[in-house]
Amino acid sequence: MKTDFLPHHPLVDRFGRAVTYLRVSITDRCDFRCVYCMAEDMTFLPRQQILSLEEIRFICQAFVELGVGKIRITGGEPLVRKGVLDLLQQIGQLGGLRELVMTSNGSRLAQMADELHAAGVKRINVSLDTLDPVKFKALTRIGDLEQVLRGINAAREAGFERIKINAVILKDRNHLEVCDLVQFAVERGLDISFIEEMPLGAVDNHDRSEAHYPSHRIKQDLASRFRLEAVHDKTGGPSDYFRIQGSDSRVGFISPHSANFCSSCNRVRLTAEGRLLLCLGNEHSVDLKAVVRQRPGDIDFLKQAIISAIDIKPEKHEFNIHERPVILRHMNATGG
Numbered sequence: 001m002k003t004d005f006l007p008h009h010p011l012v013d014r015f016g017r018a019v020t021y022l023r024v025s026i027t028d029r030c031d032f033r034c035v036y037c038m039a040e041d042m043t044f045l046p047r048q049q050i051l052s053l054e055e056i057r058f059i060c061q062a063f064v065e066l067g068v069g070k071i072r073i074t075g076g077e078p079l080v081r082k083g084v085l086d087l088l089q090q091i092g093q094l095g096g097l098r099e100l101v102m103t104s105n106g107s108r109l110a111q112m113a114d115e116l117h118a119a120g121v122k123r124i125n126v127s128l129d130t131l132d133p134v135k136f137k138a139l140t141r142i143g144d145l146e147q148v149l150r151g152i153n154a155a156r157e158a159g160f161e162r163i164k165i166n167a168v169i170l171k172d173r174n175h176l177e178v179c180d181l182v183q184f185a186v187e188r189g190l191d192i193s194f195i196e197e198m199p200l201g202a203v204d205n206h207d208r209s210e211a212h213y214p215s216h217r218i219k220q221d222l223a224s225r226f227r228l229e230a231v232h233d234k235t236g237g238p239s240d241y242f243r244i245q246g247s248d249s250r251v252g253f254i255s256p257h258s259a260n261f262c263s264s265c266n267r268v269r270l271t272a273e274g275r276l277l278l279c280l281g282n283e284h285s286v287d288l289k290a291v292v293r294q295r296p297g298d299i300d301f302l303k304q305a306i307i308s309a310i311d312i313k314p315e316k317h318e319f320n321i322h323e324r325p326v327i328l329r330h331m332n333a334t335g336g
């Protein structure tokens, strides 16, 4: 497994892993309420508690100056935040940044795909768990499948380098659709990742241990229709990738339960309220909002705080879906 082991990088943690990738949740709000991500009745952060766009840009600048080459903008749903296009444009212009990418639920892509591409977003992940409109409504509680499919088409026409579908698979909800989702991706030249549900925050719609559908079962299901060839060029990410024989598409498996990927972790997350989370599955964090508000504009002070924060990055996470969630924050507040 390839990791970013770069001894002279400013952000190397205690375990020799270089942090080269920042994921930024620019809002905890969303126009969907996916059953695995949120409870039905959610309280969102008051506006003054979340980072301003200028604070987000400034923190991204500090990370890029510290050698981070890839930034993913996410949420909540990033496209519901006012001013997102200007923010993307500014982040995209940071010298030294190699890749600006985004994760979206697709609800606003039909209107915004061209502008996102023009703003400098290179690649985009779109969440799509089912191709059945009734199930889509049930899983997202609000979403309209047609609108998301229009968004995916608009993204294909806008010219992104790659588009990837993210699908969270829940037993007895959408697990019978894994082949159809891969077929959808293959026909459109998209990649697809299947994600095991993670126990982040309390959800009220289902029992997570009953809904668990492990990656190895998905691989078995896919074998009935597709030939998967292992791809060896790992990029420090959690996905285990395979090429689908006879196509341009790749299928990935993000398996936080069945395959621990922490030894190659190269990433940290900035939450909408400005906490720097050192690990998805632990609470180790540093309040960067307090740092930027204590000394506005002092980038060296901020960079020093980031360097110190990397020292507390935990070695690994342990998820247990059979227990009540230890991590109380939901995925929308995390920057998934």
Ligand code: SAM
Pocket: 030, 036, 037, 038, 074, 075, 076, 077, 078, 103, 104, 105, 125, 126, 127, 166, 167, 168, 195, 196, 197, 198, 199, 200, 331, 332, 335, 336
């Ligand atoms: N709203 C955008 C979207 O849905 O793509 C971006 C944010 S969302 C939190 C990012 C990704 O996290 C989505 O692909 C979603 O399916 C996934 N996700 C949310 N809650 C999850 C959970 N409890 N376990 C695993 N993946 C989850």
Ligand code: SF4
Pocket: 030, 031, 032, 033, 034, 037, 038, 075, 076, 077, 105, 127, 331, 332
């Ligand atoms: Fe919103 Fe994304 Fe969470 Fe679904 S997964 S509720 S779209 S933030």
